[in-house]
Amino acid sequence: MLHKRSDIDRLTDTVRRLTSEISRNQFPAETADRRMVAEIIKREIDLDGNAHQNLATFCSTWESEEVMELMAASINKNLIDKDEYPTAAEIERRCVHMLADLWNAPDTHDAVGTSAIGSSEACMLAGMAMHRRWRNRRREQGLPTDTPNLVCGPVQVVWEKFARYWDIELREVGMAPGRYGIDAATMLEQVDEHTIGVVPTLGVTYTGIYEPVAELAAALDDLQERTGLDVDLHIDGASGGFTAPFCAPDLVWDFRLPRVKSISASGHKFGLAPLGVGWVLFRDAAELPEELVFHVTYLGGDMPTFQINFSRPAGQIIAQYAGFLRLGREGYAAAHGNSYRTAQHLAEQLPKVGPFELIYDGDPATGIPAVTWKLADDAGVTWTLYELADRLRTRGWQVPAYPLTGELSTQVVQRALIRLEITSDEINTLLSDMAEAVDFLERHPVSVQMTQDEGTSFSH
Numbered sequence: 236m237l238h239k240r241s242d243i244d245r246l247t248d249t250v251r252r253l254t255s256e257i258s259r260n261q262f263p264a265e266t267a268d269r270r271m272v273a274e275i276i277k278r279e280i281d282l283d284g285n286a287h288q289n290l291a292t293f294c295s296t297w298e299s300e301e302v303m304e305l306m307a308a309s310i311n312k313n314l315i316d317k318d319e320y321p322t323a324a325e326i327e328r329r330c331v332h333m334l335a336d337l338w339n340a341p342d343t344h345d346a347v348g349t350s351a352i353g354s355s356e357a358c359m360l361a362g363m364a365m366h367r368r369w370r371n372r373r374r375e376q377g378l379p380t381d382t383p384n385l386v387c388g389p390v391q392v393v394w395e396k397f398a399r400y401w402d403i404e405l406r407e408v409g410m411a412p413g414r415y416g417i418d419a420a421t422m423l424e425q426v427d428e429h430t431i432g433v434v435p436t437l438g439v440t441y442t443g444i445y446e447p448v449a450e451l452a453a454a455l456d457d458l459q460e461r462t463g464l465d466v467d468l469h470i471d472g473a474s475g476g477f478t479a480p481f482c483a484p485d486l487v488w489d490f491r492l493p494r495v496k497s498i499s500a501s502g503h504k505f506g507l508a509p510l511g512v513g514w515v516l517f518r519d520a521a522e523l524p525e526e527l528v529f530h531v532t533y534l535g536g537d538m539p540t541f542q543i544n545f546s547r548p549a550g551q552i553i554a555q556y557a558g559f560l561r562l563g564r565e566g567y568a569a570a571h572g573n574s575y576r577t578a579q580h581l582a583e584q585l586p587k588v589g590p591f592e593l594i595y596d597g598d599p600a601t602g603i604p605a606v607t608w609k610l611a612d613d614a615g616v617t618w619t620l621y622e623l624a625d626r627l628r629t630r631g632w633q634v635p636a637y638p639l640t641g642e643l644s645t646q647v648v649q650r651a652l653i654r655l656e657i658t659s660d661e662i663n664t665l666l667s668d669m670a671e672a673v674d675f676l677e678r679h680p681v682s683v684q685m686t687q688d689e690g691t692s693f694s695h
């Protein structure tokens with residue numbers, strides 16, 4: 236109970252100290268009340284946008300109470316201490332085997348793969364393995380290995396990181412009118428004997444569209460027949476690895492294609508696990524060069540590990556496992572099926588609220604649950620999608636606008652990701668907010684004033 240004047244003084248003093256400029260940048264000298272600290276931090280993080288209106292992120296923004304409980308129960312479990320926490324290690328092993336089954340690996344009893352902190356670490360691991368396989372093959376033939384390259388379409392930034400960190404030339408095929416990803420013809424222009432592999436994306440970041448894996452595999456089979464050149468495929472299935480198997484089971488993109496040597500995916504995107512889990516699987520043991528595997532001894536036992544981190548929380552993997560058991564193929568198909576229907580509803584309604592033209596309409600056979608659009612070429616409006624995104628932000632919506640790549644780098648698009656908890660009711664609210672925003676922008680034309688010094692400034 237706070238009733239004395241001095242108590243209140245002390246309270247305001249503490250709040251002032253905790254929220255002062257100094258306390259943000261200098262290491263605190265004194266202790267503080269734990270509840271007050273938590274309250275102040277909670278208020279601060281509450282200022283971030285609300286997850287329901289965030290149509291920008293691919294990542295999980297909602298978890299069930301059971302998952303929260305499992306996360307809390309495993310908060311002190313360290314995945315790397317396989318001796319201390321053998322159950323966490325066993326659960327990780329089961330998940331790897333389930334994914335080998337889901338992605339049609341040839342031998343699911345001997346699945347080869349690992350968890351990671353996200354797709355980025357998973358891609359990095361797969362990229363390293365791809366580089367080593369290529370280098371080992373070249374060395375055996377007495378050929379030079381100093382100019383490796385990697386061929387891909389418009390990729391997520393992790394592949395630019397991979398290329399820079401490991402000194403590999405990135406041959407990234409840009410977009411062109413009517414072509415939003417890599418295809419067989421553009422791939423073949425880039426591939427040569429120094430190519431460590433080709434990376435198609437299942438769910439391109441810019442558009443949500445799947446790149447044509449089977450077509451690329453067939454073109455590489457043909458290339459090998461004609462020239463002897465044998466080029467591996469790694470599939471970046473960050474999002475699509477957890478949508479295609481459930482909602483487009485006939486799409487052949489995984490280990491059913493012999494040329495697919497590894498697959499990575501984010502458990503914390505459409506895998507529906509909490510933030511902090513990704514997966515990488517290899518076709519079989521032959522595709523993971525032995526020199527990348529570390530054998531750690533735990534009380535006499537041999538534990539092979541292939542990860543960049545050492546200590547890591549086990550909770551996300553345990554929660555991922557719970558999700559696999561709870562949902563199964565049926566549950567994932569139903570959950571994502573809902574998201575696709577909501578995305579298609581948005582795609583159908585969009586052209587009615589403004590001069591929009593769809594680039595991707597949320598079709599489960601060709602991409603992830605998302606919608607991407609541009610201003611119609613004949614829109615004849617004075618505003619851009621950047622201004623629209625800005626107007627929507629005033630209603631709490633995060634629907635990013637950004638340019639495409641290559642020949643389309645002046646084409647601005649807008650994209651909405653439809654995740655598990657986004658309902659069609661919410662999408663209807665978004666649509667009416669969009670109609671209002673379009674009306675506002677029409678009534679208050681954006682005048683662009685440009686001076687040489689100031690660049691561009693907007694006023695309404």
Ligand SMILES: *Cc1c(COP(=O)(O)O)cnc(C)c1O
Nearest residue numbers: 353354355391393436471473501
């Ligand atoms: C999100 C994403 C990544 C990076 O994954 P994280 O899990 O965020 O590390 C890589 N590739 C693609 C295609 C993605 O969508």
